[in-house]
Amino acid sequence: MHENNRMFITGIGAISAAGSNVADTLDSFSLKNRNAGAVTLFDTPLKYPVFEVNKIPDEHYLEGQRTLSLALCAVIEALNDAHMEGDLSKYRLGISMGTTVASQLNDLDFYKSYRSTGSASMTSVDRYLKGNLAEFILRKIGARGPALTVVNACSSGTDAIGVALSWLNNGLCDIAIAGGADELNRIPLCGFGALGIVSMDLCAPFDRDRNGLNLGEGAGILILETKESARKRGITSDLFLAGYGSSSDAYHLTAPHPEGKGLKISLQKALIDAGIKPEEVSFVNAHGTATPDNDLVEGKVLAEIFGTDLKMLSTKGFTGHTLGAAGGLEAVFTASALREGWIPASIGFKNKDEAIPLTPVRERTVINGRYAVSTSLAFGGNNAAIVIGKV
Amino acid sequence: MNILGIGIVFNRGRGINCFENALQEGWQGPAEVEVPYLKNKKSFVYQVDSQTISDKTLLRKMRRSDKLSKMAVLSASDALKSSGIENLSPSPNPSSRHIGREGEKIGVIVATAFGAHVKTFDFLDDILDYGEDSVSPTTFSNSVHNAAASYVSSTLDIHGPTLTVTQFYFSFQYAMQLARAWLNEKRCDYILVGAVEQYGDVLGYVYDCKLTPAPDGRIKPFNFNPTFQVPGEGAVFFLMGRENSENSFCEVENIMIGEYREFKTGVDLNIIDTDGMLPDESVYMQSISPDIHTAAYSPLFGSMMTGSAFNCAAGALMLKNQKYYANPVLDNPHGINILIGNNPPISKGGMGGFSEQTKRSDIELIRCIRYSCHSEKAAIYLRKNH
Structure with missing residues (x-):
């Protein structure tokens, strides 16, 4: 990407089990807090540990629309961080949001009633129809610009950031709210459980003894902005989105390509898009779900591209796998780490897996450098990577 | 940006020629289908029949996938073929699905409003019938919103960006807009932009509650108020490229x-x-x-x-x-x-x-x-x- 096409990151916002805002999250990272526990949001016989958000502030809480509530928390934090308050209709402001749960009409009570009686209340349908994530945010904050919800499974958040980058590059908006949001929901909990990839223990990304992921929930948002727009608003930023790459494995619906073909291509594209070389990357915030397949493939590909001395981590030990929110949250964490100059321990990792040629950081680690990468691998074989830079 | 090829699956068949025939022949009444759980009730639906999506060669590796994905794959494949661009056509040899190095240059953007809702309700059936700890992993993996796009890329050996987008009113328009942006940025040389929707009885029920079903099965597009709907299903894919070609449809x-x-x-x-x-x-x-x-x-x-x-x-x-x-x-x-x-x-x-x-x-x-x-x-x- 040409230097001039790099987009400022003028605001960030995050909510997850690790914290209800970016500052609290960084504290959790520093203190190695893992706020996991049993499911409390709904009754279930499934005993997997999960990473639930402790409390959604009342002002953002929407009954029966948890994903939207989470999104709103992170969006408002990011907008405040970007000094965008009050009337937003004066901006050409786009909304590109990734999700999985909010895209589906999967209300069990609605369906149970329909199935047993042939009729059902339209309440949950109405909520669903008004709950398209990007459209909801657009109307809620009074933005005027493109609004699109990306539903690319676990890479949704990263791909939504990529979509926003393309909008900005093509002049379709001047500022974009980009990221992802997802609630902890019964349907993916059952589904991932059935696939046999959920751990009964706290997840251990890249560890020799890893045995599956933990589900989580949250939202992570970047405010992306052209330099010209930031200049007009009288602000600047030390962070920018440098590049994005995406590629499909074209291999399997649920398993990654054994050689990580799509991940490799997406990383190469992201680096080319950013106009940098692998050695300029100071660390990688890996997808690192703690499933045997994901971490093996991802570890091999990262080592191949960046070398075995790469500083890398997975933050899923702090948040769980937040599905459509993961790419957004991890983009925020990556940006924050560049800004703060340190990355947290890759929590949950204890023992090196000899089949994986690199080792995640075990402790809070100082980083120097201008660039970092965040990766996402998705159900369906899509892979996405972004490069974030620091001025 | 140019439309280089079009593939289509709809209630009157498969292929752009089939659609052209329908345009020439005019209106034909939709089928009346039984509605499960609603005794003695039938609904008009423009439904794609199983024969239309029975391509055993192309779909041989996705026998367990749902109708939504099958309609998407068939129309996406037909869009490539319809372009007449030789190195983009999927191999006719079922043992080789490679379309060569061009696969990295093709992107996929699938627009859908309701996605794999039929599979989602199948999965809810699993939960209700067998319990949360005894559900089918296959049903779950086919119920995710991007399953159709994933099948398109895996069946056609496409390694470019593969994206599914959803929005209730303009998802197709946004998909087209994004395709143009990607082509401008040279992220891809070609992009398969598609729209796909599937009919299901639950969605039909929602339609009936929210909107007015056409009593005679006839949508009257110039009535404006009142309006009458007849649910449809199908898929359309467009192969988009920067330059036009011999077989191009339009810009x-x-x-x-x-x-x-x-x-x-x-x-x-x-x-x-x-x-x-x-x-x-x-x-x-x-x-x-x-x-x-x-x-x-x-x-x-x-x-x-x-x-x-x-x-x-x-x-x-x-x-x-x-x-x-x-x-x-x-x-x-x-x-x-x-x-x-x-x-x-x-x-x-x-x-x-x-x-x-x-x-x-x-x-x-x-x-x-x-x-x-x-x-x-x-x-x-x-x-x-x-």
């Missing part, structure tokens, strides 16, 4: 969404997305001009949130073939200037109206218009390739 000159300044000069035909999916479609009257013919083809394929893609396919065919296709349903209580009969192309008189006295000319520009329930507007402008 996508512009995609406008939301607030924008309209340009009406030189438009030969307005195609509107009226299909009964809004209880009141009077807002479309704002975009209709007495000087420009208006068409709506939803009675051929049914009511769908991404029906714009089918109307765009009709527009692209008209530009390629330089031939108008008559409106399939002619009820016209507001007396607007609708396309009647397969009129030969005649030049615009005055402000763009048709007159027997004016000389015949090419069809140059078609505007495909859609409104949301919030009266927001989107338009895709299709222009004849030169």
